[in-house]
Amino acid sequence: MLRLVVILLWLPMVAFAQTYPEPLTDTVSDYANLLPPDAEARVSAALQAGRDETGVHIVLATITAQADYGGTGRFADFATGWFNAWAVGDRDRNDGILILVGTDDRETRIVLGHGYGVIWDGRAQRVIDTAMLPAFRDGVYAKGLEDGVQMAIDQLARPFAAQEIVTEDSGFPQPGFLERYGGWIFGGLFVSFFAWLIFGQQAGRFIARWERCPQCGNRNMYTQREVTIAAEETIGGQGIEHRRCRSCQYDRERHFATPSLAAARKTAANRNTRSGSSSGFGGGSSGGGGASGKW
8 A cells, every 4th residue: 555655656756857848949849950951941841831731730859868858658658748748739629740759769759639530640650650760760860850741741731621531541652562462472482483473473463453543543642742942041942742643653743832941930930929929839739649650
């Protein structure tokens, strides 16, 4: 009984010892210095543009380790506490998103506000698995962060704001046939080399049928953005958004502009003034929804 009382008294002390830093901006807080200045400017501009378009507030934060801020438990719980400490997202819609990356913890978490249903946890997992973890495993953090932020805007913020009916993987680049069933296929290769030659031809034809765009009968479209001219202090940037199909090579291009760095800062400052908050956060909260990944 005494031991139980000691534990119950100890838990609040642990929670009290956990502290969260003040945000550096309301878009990117790169405490771990993973982003070069030009990459950070692109990410910040993309997040601001996405927020202006959808109303969804996405925040990126990087740290070395949760232990630096008093965290000792699950990274997911620490990230949820961070989200609520900053109050990410709109208070009424609870549509905020926090992307938190810990380099020494070798873990990342996308925390979703209360407004997202369970289906969005699966979509957040796809963002992590598809855009972030492959780059993190190769030590290319800047690429993983840029790709992850852009995919979060495309596959979380945009469809959520538009109230689209989604599945866990709708709109994402779909894995090919061999990626799904490669283990079974290559296991059979060890049984018979000749069977492999025969099966390889059949598999090739099946892949062609499997990966088709909606125009061909299946939903296999994906969106990819590239910045062609980086934004400067007083000059906006430019980019191209590709809407592509893996099987038929269909490519629909849409040019877009990004604000200058000065304009992005001014927009953020105006938003902060309107919201009555020095950091531009709107009072959102999270119950722990989201997804995690380790590398």
